[in-house]
Each structure stands twice: as C-alpha cells, then as structure tokens.
Amino acid sequence: MSPPSLSLIVEVKARHEEALGIATFELADPHGRPLPPFSAGAHIDVQVKEGVIRQYSLCNHSEERDRYLIGVLRDEASRGGSVAMHDEVQEGDLLLISAPKNHFPLKPAKRTYLLAGGIGITPLLCMAERLARTEADFELHYCARSAERMAFRDRIKTSSFANRVHFYLDDDTAAPALDLEKLLNEPEADSQVYVCGPSGFINAVISTGKQCGWPADQLHTEYFAGAETTSEDDGSFEVRIASSGAAFTVPADKTVYQVLAENGIDIMVSCEQGVCGTCLTRVLEGEPDHRDLYLDDDEHAANDQFTPCCSRAKSKTLVLDL
Template identity: 90%
Template sequence: MHDEIKVGNLLLISAPKNHFPLKPAKRTYLLAGGIGITPLLCMAERLARTDADFELHYCARSAERMAFRERINTSSFADRAHFYLDDDNASPTLDLEKLLSEPEADAQVYVCGPSGFINAVLSTGKQCGWPADQLHTEYFAGAETASEDDGSFEVRIASSGAAFTVPADKTVYQVLAENGIDIMVSCEQGSMRHLPNPCARRRTRPPGFIPG
C-alpha cells in the first residue's frame, strides 16, 4: 500500500468497527498487560468522565516500558490505577484469584495484552465462577496454531465456479489475490471474529464454496 498509494488517490474505507465495546455496569475491572493498555485507557477515561465505579490494573516489564504511565498518574482516576512491574521487587503482584474471587452480577471484566496474560485472566475468572459474557477480551493477533499437519485444499467461487488450490504454506486470501480476486479483509492477523468476509478464513478450513 505504501508503495502504490499517492497523494490525491481516492481510497474506499469502511465505517469504524468496535469489537471491544464498553458495556454499562455497576462496576468495571480493566486489566492491561503491556501495550494492551491502549484500548483500556480509553475505557478508563470514559468511565472517569461518567463517574462510574471502576479499577484499572496495569502490568508491565518495567516502568520505562509502561505506555501512558504519566498520563494515568496525572489523570482524575490515578487513585484507581494499580501498577505491577516485573523488574521491581518492591512492586506488588497482581493477585488474580483475589481480585476475581467473588463474581459480581452487575460487573464487567475487560482484559487486553499478551495471549498468556489474557488466558490467565480468563481461566482465573472462569474458575472463580464469572460468566463468560462478563469476561471481555481484545487480541492484537490471532492465536498461534500448529501447522505441521496442514495440507493443500481447494476453494471454489460460488458466483463463477472458478476453483483454486490453496497450498499448505499460503492462505486463501493470498491465493485469491494472486489470481486477481479482490476480497475484503481486516488485518490478516488471523483473528477470525474480526474478518468481514468468509473468504479470508484460515487455510486449515476444509474445502467449500465461497460467496462471490
């Protein structure tokens, strides 16, 4: 894109999509790991403006690597922000079992960060009895899956009947693009719930028809 787009070109874009919405709640827990603070900071600022009851828990490797730390420390909700640092022995440790020990019917939990951090929060929440619809996540990339058993398969365009073989080392999107078929994709990271077109699903999906 950066090599082809020039000043004055007209681009077709979609309307903004929000796959990580903030829901009304009596109490909100925001848990961030590393750069996962990005969407949660916006939520914290929104909750603070509406005088909502919430807590922000932010984990990072070091203070130097904490994005928006000064912004949080000087915010109106600084007293509701809790920092946890890997490289500081004096820093408290985030005790997920204690934080999520009692499921609250009118509360919502939001988590964003590395997959290991997200999985720890989700598994702890579920073990403590939190319903799945009160645990919300935002992934920056699709989860890694084993690919050593992948094989080639065929996809067929429903509107034209054209068929293409997708080898094990390529995605459906890549093969279609190579053959001049343009489909809409979001970020190509493999987080399937964010993809607007079924054509862009993972290559391990079995053969089938693709709406054209």
C-alpha cells in the same frame, strides 16, 4: 490501490516517545475540521505505507473531535508495521486512515474491571477516561515489564481516576504482583471484565476468570497479534466460489486469501492474523478450521463465516459466498 475503508487523510501533528519502545502519534485533519466521533475501545486502520495496513487503538478521550491519539509499540519481530511507524512516520506527514471502528465496546455495568498488559493499555486508557467522566465504578490494573516501558504512567498518575489504578512491574520484586485469582474470585452478575495486552496475559486473565465462574459474556478481549499455531499437520483443501463455481486448491504453505488473490479474487484484508475481522467471509458449505481471535466461541461453532487470512478447512471443500 488502497482499500475503500481508508477514507480519511490526517496529518501527524505531534509525535512523542511515550516510553521505551513506545511512541505516540497525534493525528488531526490537515484543515482543522472535526474528525468522525468514536467510542471508548475503538481503533482505526492506518496505512503505514503502501500495502501495509495496521490497527491501532485510540487512547485519547472519546469526546475529543480535534484529534486521534494512538500508541505504537516497536516490535522487531513484527511484519513491518510497527517498525515503519517508528522509523518512517514523522510530524507533518500525511497518513491515510479509516473511520473509527469498535469491536471492543464498553457495556453498561455496576462495576467494570480493566486489565492491561503492556501496550494493551491503549484502549483501556480511553475506557478509563470515559468511565471516570460518567462517574462509573471501575478499577484499572496495569502490568508492565518495567517503569521505563510503562506508557502513559504520568498521565494516569495525574488523572482524576488515579486512585482507582493499580500498577504492577515485573522487575519490582518487592511489590506485590497482580493476583488474578484474588481479583476475579467472586463473579459479579452486574460486572464486566476487559483485558488487552500480549496473548499470554489475555489467556491468563480469561482462563482464571472462567475457572472462577465468570460467564464468557462478561469477559471481553482485544488481541493485538494472532494466535500461535503450527502448520505441521496442515494439508491442502479446495475453496469454491459460489457465484461462479470456480474452484481452487489451497496448499499447506498458502492461505485462502493468498490463493484467491493469485486468481484475481480480491478480499479486503488488514491485519492478516485473524485479529481485526476485515476479511470476514461467509461460508455456505463445509467446515472451517478457525484460527482467528476475532470471532467468539458461538460464532466459531456456527461455521457460517471465517477469516481467509489465517483460517483453513477441516472439510475437503469450503464454498464461499463470493
């Protein structure tokens, strides 16, 4: 049974090999009706196949209502979502998706910095389109391993904002590399920084920004994969359901979500990596061990909600508002 959030049926109108290992899928209503509107930075949940739901950023212009465009990197080490999109989803197929959601929205700014690593270009490309349309002051810095792996390069080079884009290729040793310290050296009170890409790239940008004095609320991130954690020191703990008083032990080798599901308590999940926030659950008592990349530092410190798909407990018991 599909989650109720997956309320739209779309047809794959076109599929293109955008770059090495990256395919784009153009999705539209099968009957030609307008799709729900979205804003720059938004994503959709896609049911790739039964039981497999993944999030993909929308990378077409946010004023378009006739289609959604997503870009998918084939990751052989993934849990099956990206591989299934590449190997099984073809033009003419019907997919079940959610309405657009946005946890990575643009904020008004005197100047905007967009920093993309690899497939992280997808939400930032939509942002660049929007900023260019509104004649805002911005620049896009796009890093990739090689030219053949750089998605949307031709589209960007022929865009109205091409003169605001800087490309960096790891295999081009003759060209200058992205100098984060130089770029972020002077914090600007009315500016915003957005970064998306591999975790290492995001962490480098954010740590450099903070070292240079940028306030946390001017640094915005969008992760595609969960944080790297170790389970060596994990122990068991108890979760208690507030409404019924039922209590269950969560062993070291299972997540809270898995234990609850085994006991007939359904929580809507999607990424299962603490990235999307779909499973966010209120905590009434106890201290979570936060392992997500969805909540910010202040939300973690409040300890009144957590992601049961990946987070655990520091206290012996967590009482959940279920």
